[in-house]
Amino acid sequence: MNWHQDYIERYKKLKEQGKSFFPYAVLKDTIMAFFILGLLCWFAYHFGAALEDPADPTDSNYNPRPEWYFLFLFQALKLFPGNLESVAAVLLPGLGVTFLFLLPFLDRGPERHFLKRPFFTLLGVGTLAGIGYLTYQGTVSPLTNPIVEKDPLVFAGQRLYVSLNCSYCHKIGGKGGTVGPELDKVASGETEDWLEKHFREPQSVSPGSAMPKLNLLDDEIKVLVAFIKSLGGGEGFTEEAPKVFAENCAMCHKIGKEGAEVGPDLSLIGTARDKNYIRKYIEDPSKLNPTSNMPGYKGQLTDVQIEDLARYLSAQKGN
Amino acid sequence: MNLIWEWMKSRLALQEIWNALFSRHVPEAEGWAGWLYTLGSASLFVFFIQVITGSLLAMNYVPSPDHAYDSIRFINEQVIFGKWIRALHHWGATFMVVLVSLHMLRVYFMGSYKYPREATWIVGVILFLLVMGFSFTGYLLPWDQKSYWATMVGANIASQTPIIGSYVAKILKGGDEMGAVTLTRFYAIHTLVLPGLILVAILIHLFLVVWHGISEPPQKNKGSDKKEGA
Amino acid sequence: MEEKNLNNKISRRSFLTYVIVSLGGLMGAILTGLGCGYFLSPIWRKKEDSWIDLGLVKDFIEGEPIKIDFTVRKRDAWSTIESKSSAWIITANQKDFIAFDPKCTHLGCPYRWSVEKRQFLCPCHTATFSVDGKVVSGPPPRALDRYPTKVVGGHLLILPQVVGKGKEV
Numbered sequence: 001m002n003w004h005q006d007y008i009e010r011y012k013k014l015k016e017q018g019k020s021f022f023p024y025a026v027l028k029d030t031i032m033a034f035f036i037l038g039l040l041c042w043f044a045y046h047f048g049a050a051l052e053d054p055a056d057p058t059d060s061n062y063n064p065r066p067e068w069y070f071l072f073l074f075q076a077l078k079l080f081p082g083n084l085e086s087v088a089a090v091l092l093p094g095l096g097v098t099f100l101f102l103l104p105f106l107d108r109g110p111e112r113h114f115l116k117r118p119f120f121t122l123l124g125v126g127t128l129a130g131i132g133y134l135t136y137q138g139t140v141s142p143l144t145n146p147i148v149e150k151d152p153l154v155f156a157g158q159r160l161y162v163s164l165n166c167s168y169c170h171k172i173g174g175k176g177g178t179v180g181p182e183l184d185k186v187a188s189g190e191t192e193d194w195l196e197k198h199f200r201e202p203q204s205v206s207p208g209s210a211m212p213k214l215n216l217l218d219d220e221i222k223v224l225v226a227f228i229k230s231l232g233g234g235e236g237f238t239e240e241a242p243k244v245f246a247e248n249c250a251m252c253h254k255i256g257k258e259g260a261e262v263g264p265d266l267s268l269i270g271t272a273r274d275k276n277y278i279r280k281y282i283e284d285p286s287k288l289n290p291t292s293n294m295p296g297y298k299g300q301l302t303d304v305q306i307e308d309l310a311r312y313l314s315a316q317k318g319n
Numbered sequence: 320m321n322l323i324w325e326w327m328k329s330r331l332a333l334q335e336i337w338n339a340l341f342s343r344h345v346p347e348a349e350g351w352a353g354w355l356y357t358l359g360s361a362s363l364f365v366f367f368i369q370v371i372t373g374s375l376l377a378m379n380y381v382p383s384p385d386h387a388y389d390s391i392r393f394i395n396e397q398v399i400f401g402k403w404i405r406a407l408h409h410w411g412a413t414f415m416v417v418l419v420s421l422h423m424l425r426v427y428f429m430g431s432y433k434y435p436r437e438a439t440w441i442v443g444v445i446l447f448l449l450v451m452g453f454s455f456t457g458y459l460l461p462w463d464q465k466s467y468w469a470t471m472v473g474a475n476i477a478s479q480t481p482i483i484g485s486y487v488a489k490i491l492k493g494g495d496e497m498g499a500v501t502l503t504r505f506y507a508i509h510t511l512v513l514p515g516l517i518l519v520a521i522l523i524h525l526f527l528v529v530w531h532g533i534s535e536p537p538q539k540n541k542g543s544d545k546k547e548g549a
Numbered sequence: 550m551e552e553k554n555l556n557n558k559i560s561r562r563s564f565l566t567y568v569i570v571s572l573g574g575l576m577g578a579i580l581t582g583l584g585c586g587y588f589l590s591p592i593w594r595k596k597e598d599s600w601i602d603l604g605l606v607k608d609f610i611e612g613e614p615i616k617i618d619f620t621v622r623k624r625d626a627w628s629t630i631e632s633k634s635s636a637w638i639i640t641a642n643q644k645d646f647i648a649f650d651p652k653c654t655h656l657g658c659p660y661r662w663s664v665e666k667r668q669f670l671c672p673c674h675t676a677t678f679s680v681d682g683k684v685v686s687g688p689p690p691r692a693l694d695r696y697p698t699k700v701v702g703g704h705l706l707i708l709p710q711v712v713g714k715g716k717e718v
Contacts, residue, residue: 014535015346020343031357033364033572033576034575036414037364039414045406049409055466073476089477100447104434216622217622368580379626392627393627398587403587
């Protein structure tokens, strides 16, 4: 092409007129790097790096969500239902990458200013706007499943319960062995002090117990006690509670086979939440879960009814 | 001391390297446009941060479903500055994606990918894909809910590929189910395969940038050479 | 006039170099500081002492060494490991206890107590130790290694870590 030679010559001239890379350009690079490092440290300090609960392949209540820079792709999938999903999932990104690779051969004229390349400028701006729009849509789209916050101590205790194979002898929620007592029925009623002594030296508080001494570390005992205590709950509720539920909640929620599926199924809510959390949630869901569509019931129901309902729900452990 | 310096200078060709890399002249980019030219070097800087923090994290990380999560907890809670190093690596990844994208947009809208710098752009696109690969594989490593399910979604998206989809997903996951093999695979790719590839690509990219010279900021009336000099 | 310009240029250049070097140095220092703290953190990590309860002191027979097996459960960074271990316990008065590491100080073979000879016998190179751990015969370089002991609330506790090779603790 005839302009190639001209460009090389013109660039040579520009280069000669230009300044030395060091220190002029390097200064800008260094200041930029300094700014970036500062910003990075600020982000690291301010937000840290989140670590959620350990991966649980059996958890069906989790809201999978990709990192924000993949969110547009995630969101795009929703625009292509059914068989067409592969278009958004593979074809579009594939085309995009191919386009990027071929770009220097598609746009090969001498013009470099964006105003002189209206097609590519518009294409670029259009793509950016599309990605921006989809990302925005992705961030505001509500999470279908409620965000379940767990007490870290209780959760750690639950993990330890599994890894120590306690269920070989003990039952929780009707599952487990029959050698030892059913923990949610018996053990959660004991005091923390009793439980701690029991973990350290089972025979010291219950002579003749078949429970082995486990040589547990102090913090392991702490989390196990928290876990066992959390199995309690289900303080007595009145006969009114199921009726209140049927009248106010069942049009969205399900317990067992009764109720609708607009909101989450609450049949097992007592295994994830304690009474106090549930009461707060019924009073004003938005405080605990900003993306919830559920209305608050403070004022709609009396405090006694809410308390009763919370007790009823915290007893829902699937048994 | 001086003798050692002189010896190094001559045997390692330090002066020549300095002249070629740092004393080279670059076209003037005035005002704010000059700052757009720092995006590439900023990406390189963040890459160095990722190499340093990543190597440190690897010292205390186990790529196994049994221990991955607890080893991250160990880094967070027991290692001095562990929280910091992990947070820097985490946000460094985000910064990397942002900076590389901005750099790419600068090149796109300034038309810098044109003759004679086509190859520089193509290597740049490869670098962009490698960064995305880093981000995708690194996301799984903490083995928490977020990473597990995001990778699950990613693998399911890959399985949408017509005809070869199920094979792609299997290769990615190292089997039918996500598990131990997935994690070791992602770890090896994240810490061995991709760093090797990206290092080669960065060297080629930088060599081409120096070889062809940094592109000048385009001027509206100087695009075509016809009117030049007028 | 021209010379002044040139001088200006040089001083500007060296000023910029100064800025670059100091900013670069500061960034290097931040990253190196963080990195070194992380890399060197084993130096400052506190060792967790896990004392093992071996039971009531009154259950130990005076003057008669006894081998006690116990399970040590401890944290090893991110994993919790359990290991079986043992110690030879000797007491003269049920107040002062000596706990010996159960490995011969020569090559680490497990020795045993001979009631007739009233000596510890190592099967590997026929070394013998007296009841207080001193080498009586054979190749071992030093007396038997000891574990720290203490008595708390009528229970004997030991810390199964060799401190001060062969020395009393």
